[in-house]
Amino acid sequence: xxxxxxxxxxxxxxxxxxxxxxxxxxxxxxxxxxxxxxxxxxxxxxxxxxxxxxxxxxxxxxxxxxxxxxxxxxxxxxxxxxxxxxxxxxxxxxxxxxxxxxxxxxxxxxxxxxxxxxxxxxxxxxxxxxxxxxxxxxxxxxxxxxxxxxxxxxxxxxxxxxxxxxxxxxxxxxxxxxxxxxxxxxxxxxxxxxxxxxxxxxxxxxxxxxxxxxxxxxxxxxxxxxxxxxxxxxxxxxxxxxxxxxxxxxxxxxxxxxxxxxxxxxxxxxxxxxxxxxxxxxxxxxxxxxxxxxxxxxxxxxxxxxxxxxxxxxxxxxxxxxxxxxxxxxxxxxxxxxxxxxxxxxxxxxxxxxxxxxxxxxxxxxxxxxxxxxxxxxxxxxxxxxxxxxxxxxxxxxxxxxxxxxxxxxxxxxxxxxxxxxxxxxxxxxxxxxxxxxxxxxxxxxxxxxxxxxxxxxxxxxxxxxxxxxxxxxxxxxxxxxxxxxxxxxxxxxxxxxxxxxxxxxxxxxxxxxxxxxxxxxxxxxxxxxxxxxxxxxxxxxxxxxxxxxxxxxxxxxxxxxxxxxxxxxxxxxxxxxxxxxxxxxxxxxxxxxxxxxxxxxxxxxxxxxxx
Amino acid sequence: xxxxxxxxxxxxxxxxxxxxxxxxxxxxxxxxxxxxxxxxxxxxxxxxxxxxxxxxxxxxxxxxxxxxxxxxxxxxxxxxxxxxxxxxxxxxxxxxxxxxxxxxxxxxxxxxxxxxxxxxxxx
Numbered sequence: 176x177x178x179x180x181x182x183x184x185x186x187x188x189x190x191x192x193x194x195x196x197x198x199x200x201x202x203x204x205x206x207x208x209x210x211x212x213x214x215x216x217x218x219x220x221x222x223x224x225x226x227x228x229x230x231x232x233x234x235x236x237x238x239x240x241x242x243x244x245x246x247x248x249x250x251x252x253x254x255x256x257x258x259x260x261x262x263x264x265x266x267x268x269x270x271x272x273x274x275x276x277x278x279x280x281x282x283x284x285x286x287x288x289x290x291x292x293x294x295x296x297x298x299x300x301x302x303x304x305x306x307x308x309x310x311x312x313x314x315x316x317x318x319x320x321x322x323x324x325x326x327x328x329x330x331x332x333x334x335x336x337x338x339x340x341x342x343x344x345x346x347x348x349x350x351x352x353x354x355x356x357x358x359x360x361x362x363x364x365x366x367x368x369x370x371x372x373x374x375x376x377x378x379x380x381x382x383x384x385x386x387x388x389x390x391x392x393x394x395x396x397x398x399x400x401x402x403x404x405x406x407x408x409x410x411x412x413x414x415x416x417x418x419x420x421x422x423x424x425x426x427x428x429x430x431x432x433x434x435x436x437x438x439x440x441x442x443x444x445x446x447x448x449x450x451x452x453x454x455x456x457x458x459x460x461x462x463x464x465x466x467x468x469x470x471x472x473x474x475x476x477x478x479x480x481x482x483x484x485x486x487x488x489x490x491x492x493x494x495x496x497x498x499x500x501x502x503x504x505x506x507x508x509x510x511x512x513x514x515x516x517x518x519x520x521x522x523x524x525x526x527x528x529x530x531x532x533x534x535x536x537x538x539x540x541x542x543x544x545x546x547x548x549x550x551x552x553x554x555x556x557x558x559x560x561x562x563x564x565x566x567x568x569x570x571x572x573x574x575x576x577x578x579x580x581x582x583x584x585x586x587x588x589x590x591x592x593x594x595x596x597x598x599x600x601x602x603x604x605x606x607x608x609x610x611x612x613x614x615x616x617x618x619x620x621x622x623x624x625x626x627x628x629x630x631x632x633x634x635x636x637x638x639x640x641x642x643x644x645x646x647x648x649x650x651x652x653x654x655x656x657x658x659x660x661x662x663x664x665x666x667x668x669x670x671x672x673x674x675x676x677x678x679x680x681x682x683x684x685x686x687x688x689x690x691x692x693x694x695x696x697x698x699x700x701x702x703x704x705x706x707x708x709x710x711x712x713x714x715x716x717x718x719x720x721x722x723x724x725x726x727x728x729x730x731x732x733x734x735x736x737x738x739x740x741x742x743x744x745x746x747x748x749x750x751x752x753x754x755x756x757x758x759x760x761x762x763x764x765x766x767x768x769x770x771x772x773x774x775x776x777x778x779x780x781x782x783x784x785x786x787x
Numbered sequence: 788x789x790x791x792x793x794x795x796x797x798x799x800x801x802x803x804x805x806x807x808x809x810x811x812x813x814x815x816x817x818x819x820x821x822x823x824x825x826x827x828x829x830x831x832x833x834x835x836x837x838x839x840x841x842x843x844x845x846x847x848x849x850x851x852x853x854x855x856x857x858x859x860x861x862x863x864x865x866x867x868x869x870x871x872x873x874x875x876x877x878x879x880x881x882x883x884x885x886x887x888x889x890x891x892x893x894x895x896x897x898x899x900x901x902x903x904x905x906x907x908x909x910x
Binding site: 573 | 798800805807808811868869870871887
């Protein structure tokens, strides 16, 4: 036994030296696992655990605790240690003590005596690696934050418009996978003031729990969180945002501050700062702290090139967690990227605006071109119509006039008289055509006079009524009792209405209906803006028919000069009608309103005065 | 005494038509087929009223009218054209009336009568 002890003492002496140089905690165990001896370090670290004759396995079990590694992991490790100890093997395993110190465990077989070459004793060593573990954890967390930062930045650069980018910045600051602040605000530098523009984060503890538990349940990635926030558009942070909109700081304040501390001072110097509530702050900033209900704010100025774009404020309103220097350092790094993203979005906004302007200009140009073309066509039509009218009218008047003259003068045989009468009536028809159609192609306007449309409609309808009913077509007429007076040219409106009724009649067959209606209406879009709408009313003359209507392809072309679908049409009737109606400040529209497949509406401005 | 009407038109059919219509209404009708002839006939015949076409070969009706008015500022002149589009500007041409040619001569006759009446009042 003495020999044994001596050997052990030699062994422990060596081990003791190891203890001094490495700071190892050492306990010796016999082959059957009983603790024989422990050094001072071991006794100091774990008093009353490694006492002689206690079970090594139990002792090791006592210095490990279920902690961050998880109970199962610790049990496994203890089990394994115990097993290996009993088998006399060597292993390495971290053991976590309950006060969060971290030890590296290993065992060394120790020769018991020179006679026995086999390892009969085992030295169980515990090396305190707490500082290393902390360094490692720190490294791991830094790595995590760096990868978060990388993700945030790539997300930031995917956002295009300024509102999108601002939202992303604030979400990054508050997201659990981002910088983990409770709330974030952006104040925009405009002129010599900082004005709150956006705020996000929960407004109360309840809301915070609701939002955070939902987020942790969904276990979404930062990307999903950011996109979820930016796309869901739910006003979850309405209160916090409203708070932001109340923020307003003069950029000139704080110039007389003690050491340049404060939000504005931080902005002016362009350096991120941890600003705490204090009596030395400018009064506006103290009020801001009161409004926010916090004592500390991370203040991060955002700069576009050398210009201050605004400032980011972040706090821990809910958790009250102090803002650590590392938090601020991370935000500082982030602010550089955020500034670049903001600059990019400002350029993007400008580009978008310019693009919109260009598009609008392009569209206007196209429309002008179309109008010009239309005007050119109409002008060509006008001069063509004028010369056609002239060339036809001369011989026509000669033929018709002479025939009439002969008819009045001479004694004629019955069939000659009949022939002359036919000539006279045919010429009259041609003359009417010239008057009603070609003459209205002229670009000038007759003197505008008050015209009672009710009478005019009655006149036009009267000339067509018999002809229409003869063809088995039903004619519906709707005219108000009171006169509807427009300032226009009676001939022109007469011709336009006749033309439309004629067209309708040509489009229908027996059993169809033609509807001619006159009504006072409010032009679309104006009625709502003007209470009584007096003076804004237009007279709407409608000629509708239940004929086949007009196909969509043709619809756009019906008012185009020289466009026609009729076999013997000239394609000028509707073009001229439109032009002449336009000339008197009116408009003509086409729509389809089953059963009326073709509805032409002539709108004419109503004169305010009534006819005497 | 019959009133004299000078009808100027390059179209034979039109001249014949107005000649018949006006003669039947007891006017003395002088015809001219172009502007130059109209100016000469006006000098020789001293018409009471002139009916003038606008578009004619050579000198047009407006130029002819201005020449006629240079010689006799009191001469009533009716522009009678197949163009309807000039109607609005006739006032600036110092014509007394602007009519669009028509087989119906009612308006022409009444205009001539009105102008002659005016003239007799003035005289």
